[in-house]
Amino acid sequence: MGDEEQVSRAVVSCPNCGKVEVPTEGMIIHEADMTYEFTCPECNTNVFKRANRSIVKALRMAGAREEERVKKPVVEPEYKGDAPLLTLDDIIALHFELEDDEAIKGWIG
Numbered sequence: 159m160g161d162e163e164q165v166s167r168a169v170v171s172c173p174n175c176g177k178v179e180v181p182t183e184g185m186i187i188h189e190a191d192m193t194y195e196f197t198c199p200e201c202n203t204n205v206f207k208r209a210n211r212s213i214v215k216a217l218r219m220a221g222a223r224e225e226e227r228v229k230k231p232v233v234e235p236e237y238k239g240d241a242p243l244l245t246l247d248d249i250i251a252l253h254f255e256l257e258d259d260e261a262i263k264g265w266i267g
């Protein structure tokens with residue numbers, strides 16, 4: 159019944175498709191820019207998202223690749239008002255305990 163391979167997947171939101179599941183090993187961290195990147199499995203769009211240290215750390219632990227080359231990130235201004243810069247439900251499937259909410263607040267402060 160299916161393969162039991164331990165593939166970490168992240169639930170991320172594609173601007174075209176909404177919530178999609180992406181294998182974290184297919185995701186790319188741009189730490190210099192504090193963004194990460196994934197290719198939507200549905201529409202093949204390259205999506206850039208803003209990250210923070212917690213996200214970068216979580217993605218790294220989950221097997222995402224790192225890219226040192228600096229690209230021009232296209233960050234969607236998804237957050238509004240007092241919402242966190244990047245809601246952690248982008249990576250809910252990882253089930254990481256991201257305890258430093260304070261650090262996240264620091265990014266929007």
Ligand SMILES: [Zn+2]
Nearest residue numbers: 172175198201
């Ligand atoms: Zn898509």
